[in-house]
Amino acid sequence: QVQLVESGGGLVQTGGSLRLSCAASGIIFSIYAMAWYRQAPGKQRELVAAITEGGSTNYVDSVKGRFTISRDNAKNTVYLQMNSLKPEDTAVYYCNAQVRVYNYWGQGTQVTVSS
Secondary structure, rough: OOOEEEEOOOOEEOOOOOOEEEHHHHHHHHHEEEEEEEEEEOOOOOEEEEEEEOOEEEEEEHOOEEEEEEOOOOOEEEEEEEEOOOOHHHHEEEEEEEEOOOOOOOOEEEEEEEE
């Protein structure tokens, strides 16, 4: 059974930091591309950051220079370090694992940035 379990969300003030974690089980983690998406109320889910199995990364323009995605294959975990948080970063953040036709989602973790 595949599970992606996010943690690390919460309430933080503008300018603060959070680190999200996503622990994967039931998959060969090292071959999966991993990503973080987010969905704010009334908006579509958007890709925030992604990391390939080889470690290449990409980010949505709005978080470049503030967020860092990383992975630890030994721990089957992907991270999202979020610095200089803004109210517009408020959303539910979802972990995603994808390889070929296989695509899995976590349950999401709420991030709220107060102004």
